[in-house]
Amino acid sequence: MLQAKLKSGKLITLFQYSKEEIETLRENQQFFCPTCHNKVIIRAGSKTIAHFAHLSITNCQANEGGEGAYHEKGKLLLFRWLKEQGLTVSLEEYIPSIKQRPDIFIRIKAKKIAVEYQCARISAVDIKSRTKGYLSEGIQPIWILGGNLFQRTGRNQVKTDHFILQFLHQYRHDILPVLYFFDSQTNNFLTVSNMYQIRKNQMFGSFAIKKLKHMRFINLFKTTPIQPNILITEWKKAKYKFRIHQPKRTDGKEKLWYHWLYSKGTHREHLPSIIYLPVPSQFGMKTPQWDWQSRICLEIIDPLPLNGVFTISACRYQLQQSISNESLPLIRSSGDPILEYLQILCTLNIIKQLSKNQFVKEKVLIHYTHIEDALAGDNKIMDELSKFFQDKIRA
Numbered sequence: 137m138l139q140a141k142l143k144s145g146k147l148i149t150l151f152q153y154s155k156e157e158i159e160t161l162r163e164n165q166q167f168f169c170p171t172c173h174n175k176v177i178i179r180a181g182s183k184t185i186a187h188f189a190h191l192s193i194t195n196c197q198a199n200e201g202g203e204g205a206y207h208e209k210g211k212l213l214l215f216r217w218l219k220e221q222g223l224t225v226s227l228e229e230y231i232p233s234i235k236q237r238p239d240i241f242i243r244i245k246a247k248k249i250a251v252e253y254q255c256a257r258i259s260a261v262d263i264k265s266r267t268k269g270y271l272s273e274g275i276q277p278i279w280i281l282g283g284n285l286f287q288r289t290g291r292n293q294v295k296t297d298h299f300i301l302q303f304l305h306q307y308r309h310d311i312l313p314v315l316y317f318f319d320s321q322t323n324n325f326l327t328v329s330n331m332y333q334i335r336k337n338q339m340f341g342s343f344a345i346k347k348l349k350h351m352r353f354i355n356l357f358k359t360t361p362i363q364p365n366i367l368i369t370e371w372k373k374a375k376y377k378f379r380i381h382q383p384k385r386t387d388g389k390e391k392l393w394y395h396w397l398y399s400k401g402t403h404r405e406h407l408p409s410i411i412y413l414p415v416p417s418q419f420g421m422k423t424p425q426w427d428w429q430s431r432i433c434l435e436i437i438d439p440l441p442l443n444g445v446f447t448i449s450a451c452r453y454q455l456q457q458s459i460s461n462e463s464l465p466l467i468r469s470s471g472d473p474i475l476e477y478l479q480i481l482c483t484l485n486i487i488k489q490l491s492k493n494q495f496v497k498e499k500v501l502i503h504y505t506h507i508e509d510a511l512a513g514d515n516k517i518m519d520e521l522s523k524f525f526q527d528k529i530r531a
């Protein structure tokens with residue numbers, strides 16, 4: 137925390153004081169956490185930002201951003217950065233109606249924005265409830281993650297486990313989600329935009345790294361367009377990995393899928409190339425793309441004769457077990473991954489949409505017998521989709 141209360145109830149904001157003044161304060165005063173009222177002490181050193189820390193470990197909400205110098209420094213840097221842009225900002229302001237204290241609170245005319253700098257892993261449930269608290273008050277939360285939570289898994293890939301997923305921001309339903317990271321040590325601000333889930337716990341996106349001083353607040357809402365050819369290349373790689381992947385051990389759900397494939401008389405290497413395609417709302421599904429997409433293809437489309445009709449409701453019924461009923465707090469769209477997939481199949485002329493609920497089969501699905509043909513087919517499908525993604529991805 138950058139602020140604490142004196143016995144008198146007066147609020148002290150440390151960074152406003154000089155080193156000598158801080159020393160005098162330290163010797164003559166007692167400090168209390170404004171949130172839990174427990175005793176806090178000053179932590180100051182030549183290299184750390186002066187801040188308050190709880191004397192003993194508590195489950196105080198003020199700790200949840202991550203106590204300690206890294207978090208406090210970043211919070212202060214972000215606060216100053218916003219203030220320098222002429223914005224009306226306050227630090228650690230208490231919002232009584234929801235009993236929450238965002239790191240930074242911004243008021244722009246009637247708009248209210250809570251900026252949280254999150255450097256500690258706390259439970260996803262807590263993040264959810266705090267996000268919902270802000271939204272219930274008409275406050276837009278913006279969660280900026282500490283650089284310590286950033287894990288790169290590829291050139292354009294970031295690890296997104298269940299905790300990180302809670303911080304995906306989506307401001308408009310037709311724009312892909314974005315994640316923010318700030319490293320208070322290097323002053324680097326990283327925006328990962330146009331994000332697609334590529335496999336479990338991994339998302340693909342366009343990376344933009346800037347020094348904080350070269351950024352404006354408004355930049356947070358402008359995404360970097362991704363080159364469709366990069367997206368296509370990454371997906372070709374992902375599909376290749378999927379084809380040649382030899383699982384050493386399979387967990388429960390994966391095992392079920394392999395059993396099901398076996399019961400269908402096929403194998404991962406022989407599956408049609410239209411299985412495992414990118415859909416923007418994949419985070420609405422509990423199972424990986426290849427799992428639920430193969431079930432639509434093999435259970436519903438494949439058995440139909442040409443010109444046979446099926447419904448999206450039948451697909452939904454088939455995938456009951458795969459549809460997640462957990463929502464992500466900052467994802468605005470009610471994006472439907474199943475519909476998105478069927479629409480991709482429409483662009484590939486495999487099926488055609490007849491009405492809101494009905495689709496007709498237009499092409500026979502190609503099953504492979506040789507892995508080489510499958511790999512070539514996968515690349516061909518992704519090339520065909522290149523134009524489709526060009527239209528989808530925007531700045």
Ligand SMILES: [Zn+2]
Pocket residue numbers: 169170171172173174190194196197198199
């Ligand atoms: Zn406290």
